[in-house]
Amino acid sequence: MINIENLKFDEKGLIPAIVVDAISKEVLTLAYMNKESLQITMEKKLTCFWSRSRQKLWLKGETSGNYQHVVSITADCDNDALMVLVEPDGPACHTGEKSCFFNPVFENDELKEFSLNALMKLIEGRKINKTEGSYTTYLFEKGLDKILKKVGEECTEVIIAAKANDKKETIYEIADLCYHTLVLMIEQGISLEDIHKELSSRHVIDKKVKQEKMTK
Numbered sequence: 001m002i003n004i005e006n007l008k009f010d011e012k013g014l015i016p017a018i019v020v021d022a023i024s025k026e027v028l029t030l031a032y033m034n035k036e037s038l039q040i041t042m043e044k045k046l047t048c049f050w051s052r053s054r055q056k057l058w059l060k061g062e063t064s065g066n067y068q069h070v071v072s073i074t075a076d077c078d079n080d081a082l083m084v085l086v087e088p089d090g091p092a093c094h095t096g097e098k099s100c101f102f103n104p105v106f107e108n109d110e111l112k113e114f115s116l117n118a119l120m121k122l123i124e125g126r127k128i129n130k131t132e133g134s135y136t137t138y139l140f141e142k143g144l145d146k147i148l149k150k151v152g153e154e155c156t157e158v159i160i161a162a163k164a165n166d167k168k169e170t171i172y173e174i175a176d177l178c179y180h181t182l183v184l185m186i187e188q189g190i191s192l193e194d195i196h197k198e199l200s201s202r203h204v205i206d207k208k209v210k211q212e213k214m215t216k
Helices: 035-044 116-128 135-142 144-163 167-188 192-215
Strands: 015-021 027-033 048-051 056-059 068-075 082-088
Touching: 027 035, 027 048, 027 082, 035 048, 035 056, 035 068, 116 135, 116 167, 116 192, 135 144, 135 167, 144 167
Parallel strands: 015 082
Antiparallel strands: 015 027, 048 056, 068 082
8 A cells, every 4th residue: 555645746735536436437527635635535435625726625525415435546657646436425526417527529439438337328218218119118118027028038048058158149148138137227227336236245245254264
């Protein structure tokens, strides 16, 4: 672990902190910390910044309730910038947007990055705004029973492909299963964050079990 004293703060005693959603990996905001706000951040496990406009400490969420629970803090190779992974309680931006970065400047369509979050938003959009000819919209219109039937069918297809040791087909069927599972999640009001938290809780339990076995 790097000591705070080894970090390189600028002439104003500040260091940039890039805040990233620990689950989606989306960049939420860029803020600044001084030694005091960084120490408060580590003690409270909540992001605390130095407001350059107000010239005072700023505990994120203190007035809005949108706290950012700190998962980890990592310095860059020069020790003059920080990446702060957080689990946010709400939007990071004062506009109400999840991230402060929502104004597109340029996007290379050929290299457009895929993400489960983007796919979830697309699927959710097909439910809210019905699109004629959309298979996803069709599933939502047919309802839960149809969605569950497709999830069951895709589970079977995964088993058949894997049993045949057909890697390419197994990948294809797993992708189909993932897609239909995401549709089910939207239908049931389940988010990727919900699944992440559940898996995280199991990781903690598994770690405790391993520790108990090692002490016996």
